[in-house]
Amino acid sequence: MDNDAPDSNAGSPNLDLERNEARHFLMNGSVSQFSWSGLNVTVKDRQTKEPRDLIHDISGDVRQGEVVALMGPSGCGKTTLLNVLARRPATSGAKVTGETYVNGATIESSAFGRMTSYVEQEDALIGSMTVRETLKFAADLSLPSSVSKRQRMERIRTLLEAFGIQKQADSLIGTPIRKGISGGQKRRVSVASQLITCPKILFLDEPTSGLDSTASYEVISYVKELARESNIIIIASIHQPSTTTFQLFDKLLLLSSGRTCFFGPVSNIGDYFRDIGHPIPGNTNPAEYLLDIVSSDFSALTDDADNRVQQIQSAWKESPQVQAVTQKISERSHMEEKGLAVGGDDLARAGVIKIIITLLHRSFIKSYRDVVAYGIRIVMYLGLAIMMGTVWLRLHPSQDYIQPFINAIFFGSAFMSFMAVAYVPAFLEDRATFAKERANGLYGATPFMISNFLIGLPFLFLIAILFSIISYWLSNFQPTAVAFFTWVMWLFLDLLAAESLVVFVSAIFPNFVIALALVAFANGLWMSVGGFLVTPTILNPFWKYVFHYIDYQAYVFQGMMVNEFSERIYSCGDGCQCLYDTDLASQCQIRGTAVLENYGYATGRTGKWVGILIGIIAVYRLFGWIALQVRKN
Structure with missing residues (x-):
């Protein structure tokens, strides 16, 4: 039975009481006012090397239940200002x-982060999850253990109803090959997932981006209704809304070149701009008109446009409205810092162990639903196993087949690890989700790296087993159970090291093309110095001492070589012209250890090589963790 299904006693008095408590939680807020004063963002100009303002002297004030629009031409600083208000890195x-x-009152960033949420322009949603599961995992990652499972489900039901997506609760978000919910519904799910902890201030970056006018109106109307019913503050950057959508906002902060052109109630826009000589024409979308008059990028008369924009900015700076806002902020900034422990325990985050378990659960669901991320990779590895097993089909234990045996070992180890490049897009998707959830304070790099490592273990072991069952016996390697499972062990460690390399590189360079190229280059390097193409006995000292000893493929290759040749005897063929001189030459046979001696490999070091491999894997994961700690995007 689905644990998340509605309770059978849905009409019971106890459940009705819990639903009322959930609604009370969503509507209970203690942040009555949010304001900002004299905000400036300055960077060094790349050409002139002089300081340049991205944001200059921005002030504003917003009350609970209000929805504020940040609007302006492209490049005016909307997202930069939104990031500063949300206490995120500006640039x-x-x-x-x-x-x-x-x-x-001013408060610490940690306390501020617990009372706010940020919805990014791109939906931070996992396509293989349903709408209900998306909200459930958001609740599990953010809410403390003190909130019971039934309370969580009531909060989820309340949000589904509040955003009108209860009919889509069991629909998939959607992947490139599986159709899901609409774009407007996705935006509503994104907002709802950030409201699971009932933030007192919500920041939305372009919530209507990519939506048509109907879907945009739908999203903003739900946001406005939520703001009023829940007494929360919502600040949204928006680009060229329709007239009906624009009228939904309570206040407008209009920017141009990082400076304020207007801040105040949307209802006052007409009177204000008429008074400063820019009346809004009838039957015109006010938002479009305002964007036109504060933009000079595409004007035929650039000088006139610049003068117009400067005149609008100067008029605002000297207006009584800006003086009223400044005075109001100044008066309130002297208040005692009281009532700021918003939500109490409800705003505490979930514990690390619970977060790891939740991430593992979410990744498990994704692993069996997301065909692109996992199914195709399994098919690819199985195809590689069939190709290897049939190319090196039924090799014989004679000296003519010694080199093909070595070639097969190299192919089975090196190319299996090389194909780990297929993990790059899957990890980058997980990394993008992590970056957005970390930015909202849900969890840090440690739970993400631990869960990512643990969820990969059974998957990689399954690949190692399936690949070996097909290729090992078809190729006629050492026909013993011990040798087979030793091969599986080496292949599993090989895949784990290769995937750890992907995690390390992709954590530093979260770009598909760059990460793919670097991982492929690294695997090419490891193949070159691993000991097959050039034996360690004659390898150039530079490559040997700088790269060979940190090459995980080298340890896998020599481990597989020892597994195959240490206990096996090969016939010399007709004429007894043995290629290797061993103590069995008189019997027209070759002891496999002679092959190992030719490569400089000793027996009895399996434990040491396994330990080194585990160390390499640990170092890759540690460096990946450090990269995620350092990079904040």
Whole structure:
């Protein structure tokens, strides 16, 4: 039975009470006012090397239940300002000055993060999850153990109903090969998933991006209704809304070149711009008109446009409205810092162990639903196994087949690890989800790396087993159970090391093309110095001492070589012209250890090589963790 299914006693008094409590939780807020004063973001101009303002002297004030639109031409600083207000990095190398206040007081970033949520422009949704599962995992990652399972489900039901997506609760979000919910519904799910902890301030970056006017109106109307019913503050950057969508906002902060052109109630826009000599024509979308008059990028008369924009900015700076906002912020900033422990325990995050278990659960569901991420990779590895087993089909234990045996060992180890490049897109998708969830304070790099490592173990072991069952016996390697499972062990460690390399590289360079190229290059390097193409006995000292000893493929190759040749005897063929001189030459046979001696490989070191391999895997994972800790995007 589905644990998340509605309870059979849905009409019981106890359940009705819990639903009322859930709704009370969603509507209970103690942040009555959020304001900002004198915000500036300055960077060094790349050409002139002089300081350049991205945001200059921005102030504003918003009350609970209000929805504020940040609007302006492309490049005016909307997203930069939204990031500063949300206490996120503005941009690389930027200097940020100014103050933000909650209920008239400054608070620490950790406390601020617990009372806010941020919905990014791109939906941070996993396509193989259903709508209900998306909200459930958001709840499990963010809510403390003190919130019971039934309370969580009531919060989820309340949000599904509030956003009108209860009919899509069991529908998939959607993947490139599986159709899911619509774009407008995805945006509503994104917002709902950030509201599971009932933030007091919600930041939305282009919530209507990519949506038509109907879907945009639908999203903003739900946001507005939620803001009023739940008494939360919502600040959204938006680009060229329709007239009906624009009228839904309570306040507008209009920017141009990082400076304020207007801030105040949407209802006052007409009177204000008429008073400064820019009346809004009838039967015109006010948002489009405002964007036109504060933009100079595409104007035929650039100088006139610049003068117009400067005149609008100066008019605002000297207006009584800006003085009223400044005075209001100044008065409230002297208030006592009280009532800021918003939500109490409800705003505490889930424990690390619980987060790891939740991430594992989510990854498990994704692993068997997402055909692109996992199914295709299994088919690819099985195809590789069939190709290897049939190319090196039924090799004989004679000296003519010694080199083909070595070639097969190299192919089975090196190319299996090389094909780990197929893991790059899957990890980058997981990394993108992690980056967005970390930015909202749900969890850090440690739970993500641990869960990512653990969820990969059974999958990689399954690949190693399936590949070996097909290729090992078809190729006629050492026909013993011990030798077979030793081969499986080496192949499993090989895949684990290769995937760890992918994690390390992709954590540093979260770009598909760059990560793919670097992982492929690294695997090419490991193949070159691993000991097959050039034996370690004659390998150039530079490559041997700098790269060979840190090459995980080298340890896998020599481990597989010892597994095959240490206990096997090969016939010399007709004429007894043995290629290797051993103590069995008189019997027209070759002892396999002679092959190992030719490569400089000793027996009895399997434990040492396994330990080194585990160390290499640990180092890759550690470096990947450090990269995620350092990089914040």
